[in-house]
Amino acid sequence: MEFNTKLLHGNAVKRYPEGATLPPISQVSAFSYETAEDLEKVFNNKAPGFAYTRISNPAVDAFERRVCELEGGIGAVACASGMSAVTLALLNILSEGDEIIAGSGLFGGTIDLFEDLQEFGITTRFAKHITVEEIEPLISEKTKVVFGEVIGNPGLDIIDLKAVSEFVHSKGIPLIVDSTTATPYLVRPFDYGADVVVHSSSKYINGGGNSISGIIIDSGKFSWDYSRYKGLAKYKKYGEFAYLAKLRNGVWRNMGSCLAPMNAFLNIVGMETLGLRMDRICHNAYELASAVDGLNGVSANYPSLKGNPYEKLVQSQLNGLGGGILTIRAGSKERAYQLMNALNYALNATNIGDARTLVIHPASTIYIHNTEEQMRNAGVFEDTIRVSVGIEDVSDLIEDFTSAITALK
Numbered sequence: 001m002e003f004n005t006k007l008l009h010g011n012a013v014k015r016y017p018e019g020a021t022l023p024p025i026s027q028v029s030a031f032s033y034e035t036a037e038d039l040e041k042v043f044n045n046k047a048p049g050f051a052y053t054r055i056s057n058p059a060v061d062a063f064e065r066r067v068c069e070l071e072g073g074i075g076a077v078a079c080a081s082g083m084s085a086v087t088l089a090l091l092n093i094l095s096e097g098d099e100i101i102a103g104s105g106l107f108g109g110t111i112d113l114f115e116d117l118q119e120f121g122i123t124t125r126f127a128k129h130i131t132v133e134e135i136e137p138l139i140s141e142k143t144k145v146v147f148g149e150v151i152g153n154p155g156l157d158i159i160d161l162k163a164v165s166e167f168v169h170s171k172g173i174p175l176i177v178d179s180t181t182a183t184p185y186l187v188r189p190f191d192y193g194a195d196v197v198v199h200s201s202s203k204y205i206n207g208g209g210n211s212i213s214g215i216i217i218d219s220g221k222f223s224w225d226y227s228r229y230k231g232l233a234k235y236k237k238y239g240e241f242a243y244l245a246k247l248r249n250g251v252w253r254n255m256g257s258c259l260a261p262m263n264a265f266l267n268i269v270g271m272e273t274l275g276l277r278m279d280r281i282c283h284n285a286y287e288l289a290s291a292v293d294g295l296n297g298v299s300a301n302y303p304s305l306k307g308n309p310y311e312k313l314v315q316s317q318l319n320g321l322g323g324g325i326l327t328i329r330a331g332s333k334e335r336a337y338q339l340m341n342a343l344n345y346a347l348n349a350t351n352i353g354d355a356r357t358l359v360i361h362p363a364s365t366i367y368i369h370n371t372e373e374q375m376r377n378a379g380v381f382e383d384t385i386r387v388s389v390g391i392e393d394v395s396d397l398i399e400d401f402t403s404a405i406t407a408l409k
C-alpha cells in the first residue's frame with residue numbers, strides 16, 4: 001500500500017461504531033463499567049478498555065495508531081504538545097548526571113528546554129551539525145542520547161540518519177529525532193536506523209493550524225543496556241516494548257501530558273491529506289525559493305536548491321523533497337520587515353505546517369530567548385525571514401514575493 005492509500009485504508013484505519021468513517025470524539029474524562037471487577041481488569045491491563053482520558057481515550061488511541069503505522073513503529077504515545085513529546089521522549093531515559101548531544105539548528109523551544117533540564121542535572125552538548133565527525137568528540141561515558149531534527153527548523157540542516165545512527169549505535173547510544181518538518185511523507189526515520197521519532201503534530205500532521213499536539217513513536221529496535229539505562233530495567237520484561245511501557249506508566253502518565261480527544265480527532269481529519277499537502281507544499285517551496293534567490297540582493301536557503309550542501313541527501317533520503325520551509329535573507333532587518341509587510345498572501349504568524357503560507361522574523365520572535373551564538377548556529381540572522389510555505393497556487397505566491405522583493409530599497 002502506498003502512502004496516500006495507507007492514510008485512508010491502512011491497518012490502523014478501523015471501522016467505527018455505526019459504520020462511522022472517523023472515530024467518535026469520546027469527549028469524556030472517565031469510562032464506566034458494569035462491575036467493580038470489570039474496572040479492576042481494565043486498570044490492570046487484564047481486559048481491553050479505557051478508564052480515564054489522561055491514561056487513554058478512543059480518539060487519542062486512533063490517532064496514535066495512524067501515526068504509528070505511517071512511521072512504521074511498534075507503538076506511539078500522543079502528547080499535549082510537540083514540546084511535551086520532546087521533553088518526555090528524553091526524560092523517559094535520562095536522569096541526573098546524564099548528557100544529551102544535540103544539534104544547534106534546533107527549534108528555539110527545544111534549545112530553551114535543554115537549558116531548563118540543566119537545572120535537573122541533565123547537560124546538553126551542542127554540535128553545530130549532527131554528523132559523525134562533529135558528535136564524536138562530544139561523546140563520553142555520560143552520553144545517553146543523541147537528539148536532532150531531521151530537517152532543522154529553522155537551520156534547514158539535514159541529518160544523514162543512516163550514517164549517524166550506525167555510529168551512535170556502535171557506542172550503545174540511541175538516536176532520537178524530531179521529524180516534524182520532514183513528516184513520514186518525506187522519510188520514515190526508522191528505515192534509516194533512528195530509534196525514536198517525535199513530532200509536533202501541531203504542524204504538518206494536523207495541517208490546518210487548529211490544534212496543539214505532539215507524538216512519540218518507538219521503533220522497538222534499540223537494544224537497551226539496562227545497566228546504563230537503569231530506569232528501564234524495571235520494564236525489561238516487556239522486551240521491545242520496554243521504552244513505551246516505561247513512558248506510558250511513568251513520566252508521560254504522571255506528568256499529565258495527555259492529548260485532548262477533540263484535538264486527536266482534528267489531527268485525524270487533517271492527516272488524511274498529509275501526502276497531498278506535503279507534495280504540493282514542497283513543490284511550492286522549491287519554486288518559490290528558486291524564484292526569489294538572487295533577486296534584488298535577497299538570498300534563499302532551501303535544501304533542494306542547486307548548490308545547497310544537502311541537495312544530494314534530499315535525493316537519497318527525503319524522496320527528492322526539501323520540505324515546506326525556506327529562509328530568506330533580505331539584507332537587513334529593515335528590509336526584512338518591509339518585505340514581510342508588503343506580502344498579501346503570507347500571514348505574520350509563529351507556526352509552520354499550516355495550509356496557509358506564514359512568515360516570521362525569527363531573531364525578534366521565536367529566538368528572542370536565545371543567545372546571539374545560538375541564533376547564528378541555527379542559521380538565524382538579523383535579516384532572516386522564515387517562510388512556511390502553504391498550499392496556495394504557486395504563481396500567486398511567486399508574484400506576491402517577487403513584487404515585494406523588487407520594491408525593496
Ligand SMILES: *Cc1c(COP(=O)(O)O)cnc(C)c1O
Pocket residue numbers: 081082083084086107109110149153178180181200201202203212213214352
Ligand atoms: C513547533 C515545533 C516543536 C514544538 O511543538 P509544539 O506543538 O508547538 O509544542 C518542536 N519541534 C519542532 C521542529 C517544531 O517545529
